[in-house]
Amino acid sequence: MHYDTIIIGGSFAGLAAALYLARARKSVCILDNGRPRNRFATHSHGFFAHDGSVPGELLSTMRKQVAAYPSVTFLEDAAVDASLDGEILSVRLQSGAVITAPRTLLAFGISDTLPDLPGVAERWGRSVLHCPYCHGYEFSDQQLGVLNLMEMSHHQAALISEWGPTTFYLNGGTLEPEAAEALERRGVTIEPAPVVSLHGEGHSLSGIELADGRSRALNALFIAPRNHFNSPIAEQLGCEVEATPLGSTITVDALQMTSIRHVYAAGDITRQGHSITFACADGVMAGTAIHRSLAFDA
Ligand SMILES: Cc1cc2nc3c(=O)[nH]c(=O)nc-3n(C[C@H](O)[C@H](O)[C@H](O)COP(=O)(O)OP(=O)(O)OC[C@H]3O[C@@H](n4cnc5c(N)ncnc54)[C@H](O)[C@@H]3O)c2cc1C
Incomplete structure (x- = not known):
């Protein structure tokens, strides 16, 4: 035709x-x-x-x-x-x-292309998110996280802190001192330990497990895939x-x-x-x- x-x-x-x-x-x-x-x-x-x-x-x-x-x-x-x-x-x-x-x-x-971290794929678009303008408002003032996937991820952490208390999960990576200071000025917590998995009921998120055996409360994880x-x-x-x-x-x-x-x-x-x-x-x-x-x- x-x-x-x-x-x-x-x-x-x-x-x-x-x-x-x-x-x-x-x-x-x-x-x-x-x-x-x-x-x-x-x-x-x-x-x-x-x-x-x-x-x-x-x-x-x-x-x-x-x-x-x-x-x-x-x-x-x-x-x-x-x-x-x-x-x-x-x-x-x-x-x-x-x-x-x-x-x-x-x-x-x-x-x-989602990171190969247990618990991410089934929560994509629900409690694992990329765009705060699309989905950040619904998680206002809840426990927010940003996963370090690339050199620019710390900028995403700085932005996400506009929506609520934010932790930047370095996931075993490194961060330049100036970037760390900028995040701290915005009240972002930096968590250096590698991340092992996400957990929570169904598609929702309640916590993130770290390689050293600790876990932290988390309601939404932002990533830049x-x-x-x-x-x-x-x-x-x-x-x-x-x-x-x-x-x-x-x-x-x-x-x-x-x-x-x-x-x-x-x-x-x-x-x-x-x-x-x-x-x-x-x-x-x-x-x-x-x-x-x-x-x-x-
Ligand atoms: C989890 C998630 C949530 C989002 N939430 C929002 C939101 O709340 N608000 C917002 O504004 N934006 C949101 N977005 C962004 C939004 O989805 C995209 O910007 C939008 O879909 C882009 O439209 P598009 O037409 O370019 O591509 P798409 O919507 O991705 O459409 C591409 C289409 O092409 C078809 N296609 C692909 N290959 C072929 C082929 N070879 N032959 C025939 N057809 C093909 C696909 O089936 C698909 O239907 C979200 C994105 C994600 C990942």
């Missing part, structure tokens, strides 16, 4: 672009394999008019609204690889089908990619176009600050830019 635009990833960024393209009466094929990044969280915060929503319900409403436009095709299928023949992009799907379009939006998101693209398609197409301390981002211009003409990208894969609001804004910019590029053959 041939469309005006193929969108790889039908979550916040992809659906926001699709809505604008559908309203501009362009044919759009959205591919999605149902794994949005925030699927581990029970509630989503900070997206205006939807603060506290259930992430799955939010996406299902967005999907219904987009699917109501007759020029939209939604395929529950994964893009496996893609190639360009002149200006036409071909995408091969997991089902074996091949679809084509003159414009493409990459919106396939990222995944987080490394992340990776959900698909190799940007690299396959030769899109320019930039390394960051946590992962990589696809380089885009002000209209969300990548270094490859007519291939656009939006959402978490293009930026370091991640939120639903940013992903939707990127998608809207990409959707309008793609429409104008189709309309004026630019």
Whole structure:
């Protein structure tokens, strides 16, 4: 099948672009394999008019609204690889089908690589968190922790102390004296011992166990996990990619176009600050830019 635009990833960024393209009466094929990044969280915060929503319900409403436009095709299928023949992009799907379009939006998101610490994976998005703006308020004034995963983790500990009493778990690592002093000035406790595991009822957290046999009370642990693209398609197409301390981002211009003409990208894969609001804004910019590029053959 041939469309005006193929969108790889039908979550916040992809659906926001699709809505604008559908309203501009362009044919759009959205591919999605149902794994949005925030699927581990029970509630989503900070997206205006939807603060506290259930992430799955939010996406299902967005999907219904987009699917109501007759020029939209939604395929529950994964893009496996893609190639360009002149200006036409071909995408091969997991089902074996091949679809084509003159414009493409990459919106396939990222995944987080969680530290290999017992008790982290099952609490991810509930009481093990990365973004205080998304989930910090719900743990206000409770016992908060930050796990030392990388050189910049002490900055995260300084920030988290805005929400409540914070301990920086060095986990056997080291800390420069100036960084330690800055944390102490903010009232952050530094715990040098290696961390062994987390414990608590179900998805909640009540304590953290240390290698020297001690344990400390803890209600939420903040981490800054490394992340990776959900698909190799940007690299396959030769899109320019930039390394960051946590992962990589696809380089885009002000209209969300990548270094490859007519291939656009939006959402978490293009930026370091991640939120639903940013992903939707990127998608809207990409959707309008793609429409104008189709309309004026630019
Ligand atoms: C635990 C957690 C909680 C969060 N809570 C909040 C919050 O409260 N508020 C907030 O604003 N932000 C929150 N975020 C951030 C938010 O989830 C992301 O910023 C947002 O999901 C980014 O949207 P996106 O469209 O770029 O990517 P995603 O939402 O990750 O969507 C990418 C989509 O692409 C699909 N896909 C991937 N590969 C392929 C492929 N090859 N073919 C087809 N489809 C593919 C995936 O299935 C997925 O549906 C949270 C993140 C995490 C990890």
